Amino acid sequence: MQNIFYNDMQFSVKPRGERWDITYSLPNGSSAIAGAGLFAGLPESEAGARALALIKTIFPVGIKTVGPDVTHPNTIGDLKIIGPDVTHPNFIYWNKDSVSCPREL
Amino acid sequence: MEIKGSVALVTGGGNGIGEAVVKHLAKHGAKVAVVDMVQKNIDRVVKDIKEMGGEAVGIQANVTSEADTARYIKGTIEAFGQLNIAVSCAGIIRDGMMLTLDKETGKVSRKLGLDKWQAVLDTNLTGTFLTMRDAAEAMVNGGWEGLLVPISSVNKIGQVGQINYSSAKVADALMPKIIVGEFLMRGIRNIRCVAIAPGYTATPMLTGMNQEALKAILEDVHLGRLVAPEEIASLIGHCIENQALNATTIEITGGLCYPKGIAK
Ligand SMILES: NC(=O)c1ccc[n+]([C@@H]2O[C@H](COP(=O)([O-])OP(=O)(O)OC[C@H]3O[C@@H](n4cnc5c(N)ncnc54)[C@H](O)[C@@H]3O)[C@@H](O)[C@H]2O)c1
Numbered sequence: 001m002q003n004i005f006y007n008d009m010q011f012s013v014k015p016r017g018e019r020w021d022i023t024y025s026l027p028n029g030s031s032a033i034a035g036a037g038l039f040a041g042l043p044e045s046e047a048g049a050r051a052l053a054l055i056k057t058i059f060p061v062g063i064k065t066v067g068p069d070v071t072h073p074n075t076i077g078d079l080k081i082i083g084p085d086v087t088h089p090n091f092i093y094w095n096k097d098s099v100s101c102p103r104e105l
Numbered sequence: 106m107e108i109k110g111s112v113a114l115v116t117g118g119g120n121g122i123g124e125a126v127v128k129h130l131a132k133h134g135a136k137v138a139v140v141d142m143v144q145k146n147i148d149r150v151v152k153d154i155k156e157m158g159g160e161a162v163g164i165q166a167n168v169t170s171e172a173d174t175a176r177y178i179k180g181t182i183e184a185f186g187q188l189n190i191a192v193s194c195a196g197i198i199r200d201g202m203m204l205t206l207d208k209e210t211g212k213v214s215r216k217l218g219l220d221k222w223q224a225v226l227d228t229n230l231t232g233t234f235l236t237m238r239d240a241a242e243a244m245v246n247g248g249w250e251g252l253l254v255p256i257s258s259v260n261k262i263g264q265v266g267q268i269n270y271s272s273a274k275v276a277d278a279l280m281p282k283i284i285v286g287e288f289l290m291r292g293i294r295n296i297r298c299v300a301i302a303p304g305y306t307a308t309p310m311l312t313g314m315n316q317e318a319l320k321a322i323l324e325d326v327h328l329g330r331l332v333a334p335e336e337i338a339s340l341i342g343h344c345i346e347n348q349a350l351n352a353t354t355i356e357i358t359g360g361l362c363y364p365k366g367i368a369k
Pocket of ligand 1: 123140169228259308
């Protein structure tokens with residue numbers, strides 16, 4: 001089994017017979033399947049590399065502007081400067097600040 | 106083309122007809138890419154296919170986006186090495202009359218909003234075009250045998266209250282003629298195109314509707330019930346296997362008629 005940490009998401013590449021399943025953790029602690037029964041007959045190292053390429057395609061990294069971020073203003077004295085609110089494209093599961101990119105300045 | 110061993114991509118594969126199509130194809134040995142906008146539905150369908158012992162990948166995407174389309178075509182090929190079947194089930198309805206009149210004055214009180222027009226055209230027509238175009242591109246460049254399946258609707262004949270939906274679906278129904286004609290002109294012989302035009306089908310959208318309205322609909326269906334999504338899936342399975350089916354749109358309605366019995 002291989003674990004891949006990518007884009008703040010935890011993936012596992014697990015063997016099932018001669019094929020590979022890719023699962024990923026959801027914020028509620030459960031897991032979902034990104035791919036099932038893939039890469040028949042490939043050894044673990046190749047399956048891991050193929051899985052990483054696939055994960056990068058399926059879950060692209062980037063940011064998306066969703067509006068002014070009123071909850072995280074930059075303050076200079078009494079002045080509040082409100083910047084754009086950005087989120088990952090996998091924002092559906094985004095219910096907490098990113099560990100690798102905290103919003104706190 | 107055999108279903109077993111082929112690779113199929115189904116947009117709208119997280120629910121309704123699309124879900125039935127991916128499950129039917131996976132059950133018969135195809136490798137499937139489940140493309141949908143709703144991640145939790147993708148997760149459910151991919152889990153079901155895994156439990157059936159099938160091969161699947163789930164890709165969350167919006168079919169109206171050109172970048173997303175390129176991404177799910179690429180993801181499918183990265184997962185399975187090729188692409189043979191593309192079924193465009195992602196679709197929405199935003200019904201409404203073009204004009205609504207004020208009962209007292211007889212003047213127009215409301216017009217069908219451009220938002221309702223555009224959303225339906227974007228998903229049901231542009232989305233289908235992008236999937237068909239980019240799937241065909243991959244099939245031509247890969248040299249793989251292929252079938253393109255736009256999903257139209259029996260309401261392509263022009264349904265009141267659905268100027269947006271009917272306009273998109275009649276255009277979807279025309280695609281096989283144009284696409285296959287162009288393939289012939291370009292010497293592309295490895296890809297067929299067959300559209301499917303379902304009648305009223307038992308997807309969550311319809312089974313959850315007002316039961317009185319549903320009863321009224323069924324009075325005009327010779328079969329006396331809604332078409333099952335699995336029946337559409339099995340027709341698509343037949344289209345995959347029957348090479349003579351090409352450049353056409355097949356209706357599957359259970360015998361939907363106008364009131365007083367003229368078949369639509
Ligand atoms: N149900 C019917 O009676 C009927 C009849 C004729 C034609 N159709 C057509 O069949 C197709 C499937 O219909 P259904 O009843 O299964 O609908 P459905 O609502 O059950 O499923 C449609 C799926 O498409 C997805 N989707 C919607 N917009 C999307 C987008 N922009 N990008 C990606 N995914 C998107 C939805 O999330 C959903 O999972 C549609 O094109 C519909 O017009 C349905």
